[in-house]
Amino acid sequence: MTWVAVIDEDACAAHGDCAEIAPEVFEIDDVARVVGTGPEGLLLAAAEACPSTAIRIVDGDSGDQLYP
């Protein structure tokens, strides 16, 4: 199972919390960009920290949305 982070660019205000929690996964440009991958717990922690709830976590195999 591979979890994938997806940014909702309309919702993202580039708070930067995700990049702080998981710098190997997220980078902040004018919005957050997904630049890598990481352990499942780390992806979920970053998504849950987002004050704009702009990060979706998707199961890369099944396509199921795991968060939010």
Place this chain on the structure above:
Amino acid sequence: VPDPIVIAGGGLAGQRAVETLRRSGHDGPVVMACAETHRPYDRPPLSKQTLSGEDAADVFFRAPGWYEEHDVELRLGVRATALASGERRVALSDGSRLRYTSLLIATGSRPRRLAALEGHDNVSYLRTLDDALALRGAIAEGRRLAVIGAGFVGQEVTATARAAGAEVTLIESAPAPLIDVLGPLLGGWFSRLHVEEGVEVLLGRQVQRVIAGSGGVRALHLSDGTVVATDHVLVGIGVEPDLGWLAGSRLELNGVRVDDCGRSDAPDVYAAGDAAAPLDPVAGRHLPGGHWESAARQGARGARAMLGLDPGRTGPSSFWTDQYGLRVQYLGHAPLHDEVSIDGELEARDFRATFTRGGVPVAVLLVGRPHDLPDARRLIAEAVAAPAGARS
């Protein structure tokens, strides 16, 4: 050398504008005048992480060298003092008068002050990093803190101080916190939240008299006769735009009216953040004082508009507050509502409140339900997009 783009203000909106200018390839001169002596930093952590003792260095947007690397002339401790928009000149407190190609007014807001509490060392306001560091020393296990005003700053400081073991009294002149925005049901919920966490919440009362001795304020005498003994006082009764320097220009001093891209009525003068009064899509009129997300977006959009670039799409901005480990999110313009419906459990701190007017959603408040925000955003965006006739 061409005239610079001048950013008046060193907060979030100004920082985002500068970042967007450089990222968009603008290579002309940029001057940023920051009233504070610190380089630009983020304010939301001040009432939470910074106040609870985390490293103050974490609040800065960028490392000290970033501004030089990006050829941004940062003038610290320098504020804008006057605008002559006909001559395209802005005067700064360092004595310079700069001719600008574009100007961004991003001078933010300042706390409203309480006259009765002036002149005492143990009275704090919370707006700046220095304010947070000063207040941090007053918050400790067993120390008494009186918080005047149950807006978001007052509530966050209350929660942070409680977590540190302080004895907190929260004083609010209205019958419930945030009642003008959220109404009595949700205002009452916020009040109970603090009571359940061991805060003494005193509503519908104002400070009538200050009892002071050596070391400052010792007690507050409230309008109903209650006396609140305290070691320190935090005043959080709202903010007002810091726009006195625009007196003499034709721009509004209570929030510069701007269009969707941050353009004011004066040529090549833009405004963003707390200094701006953009058109609120839900309220349908210009409203001053937005929140973090709107300031971030306005700064970036203003910069793109200065460069003649497409500012991009815009949707309703959300607001968040963290208290007692609980995330609260808000979207829309609740003062319009005539009805509120609750999905979930108020007592369990897990619910969604939908505010409607004539059956049309105008705002959503989420408590402990961050996963509902995308849906809430869609709901409000659709209501705004509906023909105006459908909104009463």
